[in-house]
Amino acid sequence: MSTGTLLQLDDRCHRAGWRSIRQASGPRGAWAILREAVEAGLVASDHRPERAAAAVRHAALNNQLEVEPAGAVYQISEHLAAIAEQIVYVVGGDRPWARPEPILLDEGLWWESGVFRDADGANLRRVVLTDYWGESKMAGEGQSWHEAGEQAIYGGTLTEMIVLLGAHRENRFHGLWSKGWKHPQNGEIRLQSVAGGEFKRYIPFWREDERIPAGRWAELMPTGLAMTVQQREPLETNARRRWKALAKEKLAEMQDKREPLPQISQCHWPSRCPMGPCAV
Numbered sequence: 001m002s003t004g005t006l007l008q009l010d011d012r013c014h015r016a017g018w019r020s021i022r023q024a025s026g027p028r029g030a031w032a033i034l035r036e037a038v039e040a041g042l043v044a045s046d047h048r049p050e051r052a053a054a055a056v057r058h059a060a061l062n063n064q065l066e067v068e069p070a071g072a073v074y075q076i077s078e079h080l081a082a083i084a085e086q087i088v089y090v091v092g093g094d095r096p097w098a099r100p101e102p103i104l105l106d107e108g109l110w111w112e113s114g115v116f117r118d119a120d121g122a123n124l125r126r127v128v129l130t131d132y133w134g135e136s137k138m139a140g141e142g143q144s145w146h147e148a149g150e151q152a153i154y155g156g157t158l159t160e161m162i163v164l165l166g167a168h169r170e171n172r173f174h175g176l177w178s179k180g181w182k183h184p185q186n187g188e189i190r191l192q193s194v195a196g197g198e199f200k201r202y203i204p205f206w207r208e209d210e211r212i213p214a215g216r217w218a219e220l221m222p223t224g225l226a227m228t229v230q231q232r233e234p235l236e237t238n239a240r241r242r243w244k245a246l247a248k249e250k251l252a253e254m255q256d257k258r259e260p261l262p263q264i265s266q267c268h269w270p271s272r273c274p275m276g277p278c279a280v
């Protein structure tokens with residue numbers, strides 16, 4: 001787990017933060033597994049899209065993918081594997097991505113980065129997976145440990161590659177990365193939904209079920225609607241200092257305090273606490 005993820009978790013629930021540095025994470029939902037798989041693919045040295053897909057399947061086979069109902073795990077794992085593959089195919093470029101080096105904050109306290117270095121090494125970049133993008137989401141990400149925290153540690157700008165996955169309903173992402181429509185007679189495939197008329201005759205499908213290769217899908221996908229890129233300006237020196245000092249203090253506190261009390265209002269929504277819910 002990156003330090004940004006740890007601090008983000010700790011801001012939401014101190015008990016989850018406290019537990020995260022003491023025990024392995026339990027089974028995780030679709031979002032977490034997808035993020036981990038995309039990152040595994042981006043840093044792989046070869047066959048990166050395929051390795052992202054393999055990371056999802058590996059997690060599912062090891063009972064790390066939490067799906068409701070449990071019987072759907074194979075299908076959902078294939079769905080997520082196809083999306084992870086597609087994302088790395090589209091955003092990954094032609095070279096493996098590299099993490100910034102860990103930074104020692106204080107004795108025994110390291111910052112382990114969760115973002116990536118730009119190709120030229122001077123700035124940071126990050127892939128954001130989301131079901132929507134708007135003002136509140138934008139502000140939230142900018143003020144998160146995933147972004148401001150990382151920028152405080154390493155300086156420079158941060159480029160966000162925002163992947164819009166579509167609505168997440170009944171375990172699947174209904175968006176351009178995974179869903180298409182096929183004409184019942186001539187087999188024509190469309191990714192964008194057009195309401196009414198002739199389009200009503202098209203039949204929805206998932207990429208993994210039709211086994212459409214990632215390269216072919218990328219040609220069909222209107223990339224401008226499926227993702228957007230945004231740049232965050234560097235943090236000012238004082239802000240950097242404050243974020244860094246706070247990170248150090250929070251990490252130190254997590255090391256030695258007793259297990260915090262359950263924080264029951266925080267642990268079920270929008271996602272279940274990965275360290276075991278605080279519900280009493």
Ligand SMILES: [Zn+2]
Pocket residue numbers: 013014015016262263266267273276277278
């Ligand atoms: Zn909790």
